[in-house]
Amino acid sequence: MYAYDIMVLAKGKHPEMLTYFGNSMILPLSRVIVPLRKKDVRALVLSSVPLADIKGEIKSSDFALRKIKKIVGAPMFSQGYIETVQHLARFYVARESALLTQCIPVALLEYMNDSTEESEDSTKQESASSPFKTEHTLLTCPLHERIDYYKTLIRESFAKNLSLYICVPTVEDAEMLKAELGTGIHSHVYAFHSGRTTAQIHKDLRRVLSGEHASLVIGTVPYLSIPLPNLRAIIVEHETSQSYMSMGGQSIDLKLIPYTLAQIRKIPLIVSDTFPSIQAYANKEEGVFAMSSRSSLRISGERTPVIVDMKSPDEKGGNLIGTTLRNQIQETLARGDDVFLFALKEGLGAHVLCQDCGESVTCTQCGGGLGLRYSGTQTIFWCKLCKREYSSLVTCEHCGSWKLKELGVGVDSVEREIKELFPDTSRMTLGSVKNKTEEAKLESLLDKRGSIILGTPRALAVMPHPVGLVAVVSFDSLLFYPHYAIGERILSLLSLLLDMTTSKLYIQTRDAHFSLLEHISRGTLNEWYKEELALRKQFGYPPYTNILELRYDRAQMEPRLDLEDKLTRLFAPHQPQFVEKASRGTYSAIIKIPIDFYTLENARSHPLYAVLTDAQKAGAHILWNSPSL
Helix, strand or coil: CCEEEEECCCCCCCCCEEEEEECCCCCCCCCCEEECCEEEEEEEEEEEEEEEHHHHHHHHHCCCCEEEEEEEEECCCCCCHHHHHHHHHHHHCCCCCHHHHHCCCHHHHHHHHCCCCCCCCCHCCCCCCCCCCCEEEEEECCHHHHHHEEEEEEHHHHHCEEEEEEECCCHHHHHHHHHCCCCCHHHHHEEEECCCHHHHHHHHHHHHHHHHCEEEEEEEHHHHCCCCCCCEEEECCCCCCCHCCCCEEEEECCCHHHHHHHHHHCCEEEECCCCHHHHHHHHHHCCCCCEECCCCCCCHHHHCCEEEEEECHHHCCCCCCCHHHHHHHHHHHHCCEEEEEEEEEECCCCCCEECCCCCCCCCCCCCEEEEEECCCCCEEEEECCCCCCCCCCCCCCCCCCCCCCEEEEEEHHHHHHHHCCCCCEEEEEECCCHHHHHHHHHHHHHHHHEEEEEEEEHHHHHHCCEEEEEECHHHHHHHHHCCCCHHHHHHHHHHHHHEEEEEEEEEEEEECCCCCHHHHHHHHHHHHHHHHHHHHHHCCCCEEEEEEEEEECCCCCCCHHHHHHHHEEEEEEECCCCEEHHHHHHEEEEEECCCCCCCCCCCCCCHHHHHHHHHHHHCCEEEECCCCC
């Protein structure tokens, strides 16, 4: 006898997961009919466990288990995908059923619920492996060159009736690639992401799963669960994007899904971006990734960014827009081209600091950092997380000082100066395009030619096409964040900005000798990657370690000294560091774990798994390599 964790597919209010029993083990994601209240409804089996293993839990429960009525069909997802998610669940100490519900899109679950036929096991429709070399390849080149490569790969694959899957981090990336790659083959190109309606997804799923023609599928990572027939290769596009590092309340690196799936299915994997992540570069150095012949870590002469030293007297350092950039804006507008000016944050400043005690000014409600912005004709402080507003007359809660100063450059400050310098030029401040009206306004402005667009990182995904000039107004704002991977994140951002310009990228800074900028100005990044890897190895940061954080709620955790003593003993010889964030009411233990000590493959049998399981039961929230570290 077995017990099953069941996900109900019926509409209406019901628990996210229920438990039933039956006579035999059922494969995860098999479709079944179960009794629910007075009806029989469709459901998915998320996991199976022998009843004997949970006999105690069953006896102590206040409800009686009900029996499943019927097995409707075998799993409709790749068996390799299920196995991949199981590996992740073990590593992250998460319930397989909970992770499966996060890793499978709702539209696919609804498609299975609407499907009435009993299909054969979908894993049989998939080829066991690709007829091509199964090596993992690193592709690093500008976006337009990657697109040309993809077009060649698509032609070769379609000629052999083989399909391709391109993983993307965001909806905008998916739609951009579909438009670029769909010319001439649009009837065989499909985009799967949360921005499409359920009806559109279901229609495309029927065509893809029919296997009548090879397909190019462009989608976010969860749609890799589709059992795509005759899959030639998986491509991970824009692999440095931070959007791959999020899923529900669990900090999961979603790139592990295509990496592991390609290994299990024995099919080629192509990891691509303008510049590689540190992890990808390390994999190349260790021989895990082969470098594509098209790849290069050099920046061609015409694309080399121009570094503008704002300390130079010629730049009139008191202004946000220096002399060099002001002249370039004038020339670009005179040619009838558009200009995009980048600022890191919204508002007037990126960060508010007390000049007396040096403490950051934070929100009393959520602990988030405050920024300064305009509200009508007045300036106010506002929280970037919960959006709460404060009077600009507030004082520092640590020392009571009123000497609060905004640091960095916000997009409102840039707009104020641009309005003074170019009062007659059309301009628009772009955060994100939220509706068709804003989208039409942006298109209309760019159609006029000779306009200035101001934007934050959210604007990068919605700019419809490259412009004549792109500039980072204040590079120094990017250096406020004390994070071990800040250089890598800056490089990822600059690669996006490089792809946005048809001419030059200008970077204004007061720190022209910052290591990354010096390498960029020389047009080569190979030495920077080697220097960065040496530093990471010296101080024990990824990719040589995984950083584990056990985050506790201070109000509910056991006494602090007892907790520290216990964790120090459990993790020896790895020494935890303890960090308290009073404003957020949390207390964390942070431990650096060697990369080969605890892995996806050995997680379930490793002693650390039991330690983490016990910590989780004690109320710890487990985070690996969290972006917030």
